[in-house]
Amino acid sequence: MSDAETTRGAAVLLDEDERLDLPQFAQACGTTIAYVEEMILEGMLVPGGERPGIVFGAAEITRVRRALRLQRDFDASLPSVAVMLDLLDEIERLRMQLWRAGAETG
Amino acid sequence: MQFKDYYSALGVAPDASADDIKRARRKLARKYHPDLSKEPNAAERMKEINEAYEVLGDAGKRAAYDKLRAGGFRQGEDFRPPPGWDEGFEFSGGADGAGGEFSDFFEALFGGLRRHAGARGQRPGFTARGDDHHASMRIDLEDAFMGARRQITVQAPEWDENGRVRLRERVLDVAIPKGIRAGQLLRLPGQGQPPPGGGPPGDLYLEVHFRPHPLYRLDGADLYLDLPVTPWEAALGAAVRVPTPAGPVEMQIPAGSDNGRRLRLRGRGLPASSPGDLYVVLRVVLPDATNPKARQIYETMARDLAFDPRKDLEKQT
Numbered sequence: 001m002s003d004a005e006t007t008r009g010a011a012v013l014l015d016e017d018e019r020l021d022l023p024q025f026a027q028a029c030g031t032t033i034a035y036v037e038e039m040i041l042e043g044m045l046v047p048g049g050e051r052p053g054i055v056f057g058a059a060e061i062t063r064v065r066r067a068l069r070l071q072r073d074f075d076a077s078l079p080s081v082a083v084m085l086d087l088l089d090e091i092e093r094l095r096m097q098l099w100r101a102g103a104e105t106g
Numbered sequence: 107m108q109f110k111d112y113y114s115a116l117g118v119a120p121d122a123s124a125d126d127i128k129r130a131r132r133k134l135a136r137k138y139h140p141d142l143s144k145e146p147n148a149a150e151r152m153k154e155i156n157e158a159y160e161v162l163g164d165a166g167k168r169a170a171y172d173k174l175r176a177g178g179f180r181q182g183e184d185f186r187p188p189p190g191w192d193e194g195f196e197f198s199g200g201a202d203g204a205g206g207e208f209s210d211f212f213e214a215l216f217g218g219l220r221r222h223a224g225a226r227g228q229r230p231g232f233t234a235r236g237d238d239h240h241a242s243m244r245i246d247l248e249d250a251f252m253g254a255r256r257q258i259t260v261q262a263p264e265w266d267e268n269g270r271v272r273l274r275e276r277v278l279d280v281a282i283p284k285g286i287r288a289g290q291l292l293r294l295p296g297q298g299q300p301p302p303g304g305g306p307p308g309d310l311y312l313e314v315h316f317r318p319h320p321l322y323r324l325d326g327a328d329l330y331l332d333l334p335v336t337p338w339e340a341a342l343g344a345a346v347r348v349p350t351p352a353g354p355v356e357m358q359i360p361a362g363s364d365n366g367r368r369l370r371l372r373g374r375g376l377p378a379s380s381p382g383d384l385y386v387v388l389r390v391v392l393p394d395a396t397n398p399k400a401r402q403i404y405e406t407m408a409r410d411l412a413f414d415p416r417k418d419l420e421k422q423t
Binding site: 010011012013014015027028030058059061062065066069070073074084088096099100 | 132135136139140141142152156235237238239240280281282283286289290291292293294295308309311312313323325330
């Protein structure tokens with residue numbers, strides 16, 4: 001357990017402009033193409049581009065990963081996860097407003 | 107490695123029914139889910155809960171684990187799995203997609219099976235590349251401002267020649283690019299999981315989070331700073347020194363500023379092709395009236411200033 005070695009990792013920053021195609025995107029999210037397609041059907045993900053050349057922004061990876069965690073940990077259906085994601089977005093937006101107003105959000 | 111008491115992790119009795127276990131896990135998930143919870147150790151706790159449920163929620167794994175536990179092991183005790191401990195029990199696979207997420211204890215007991223499950227369950231449409239892994243990384247504002255190198259330790263399960271699993275720690279030396287923002291992802295090609303059958307490893311994604319900063323709040327590339335000012339600085343205007351991540355600058359407070367006024371220092375936020383701004387929020391602080399001189403000045407103001415901050419309230423009634 002203690003034979004740690006140091007690897008120098010070349011890190012690539014995925015910025016807002018980074019676009020991934022469907023297979024790349026699904027792999028990066030740690031899920032299947034079918035799951036991503038289901039999320040699109042539920043309106044939880046809006047891909048850019050037209051089929052078959054649809055692309056996804058790197059920022060959406062975090063969103064899909066969050067959906068996967070919620071679904072796994074609550075045995076929740078995708079539509080209910082969609083509602084959870086919307087509510088979480090709303091909370092985040094409100095927290096941001098509090099922040100800007102300088103209130104403690106502790 | 108240390109023995110883990112999965113029953114105490116879920117807060118259930120060893121004779122709890124399958125339904126009790128499910129209920130306990132749901133309840134704890136609502137409290138500790140890292141996407142919902144503000145508990146400081148939520149992610150860590152959720153991992154324990156999921157690991158415990160992975161075992162206790164599966165009849166086969168639970169039976170094998172119960173036999174081990176009946177041997178008298180207690181939480182945190184030094185532990186090696188006795189040879190043949192799982193004989194006669196039937197369970198399949200490790201946790202789905204949990205590579206590296208669970209403890210070495212879990213991996214030693216149940217991880218060995220994932221290799222076979224993984225090899226069979228190859229996802230269609232993919233080459234034999236290993237899974238991509240995700241981890242989060244907490245950095246300081248200064249790291250994003252200047253760019254930095256940080257070391258991060260990742261754990262990944264590894265199979266030895268006997269097919270046994272253990273967690274191997276790797277230290278990655280990561281260059282944090284200048285101007286990185288909260289929630290952005292860093293991809294480290296080839297630093298994910300190698301596939302069970304051998305082949306090119308997947309990538310590792312690091313999600314960037316910022317530790318809270320004692321002075322600045324972050325909003326994308328913009329920074330917010332609360333600046334305490336005196337009533338006379340706010341009323342009469344003043345030149346003040348303001349800290350910025352790049353060092354203090356002089357700023358002019360316009361006369362007649364109110365509490366909460368926001369002043370913008372353009373381009374003093376996080377660096378980027380169009381750098382963020384630093385917003386300075388004025389916080390007027392009153393001197394207390396405990397010493398006689400201050401008291402006298404307040405009394406003079408009360409007498410000489412025709413100031414009624416509530417006059418609009420009066421009009422309404």
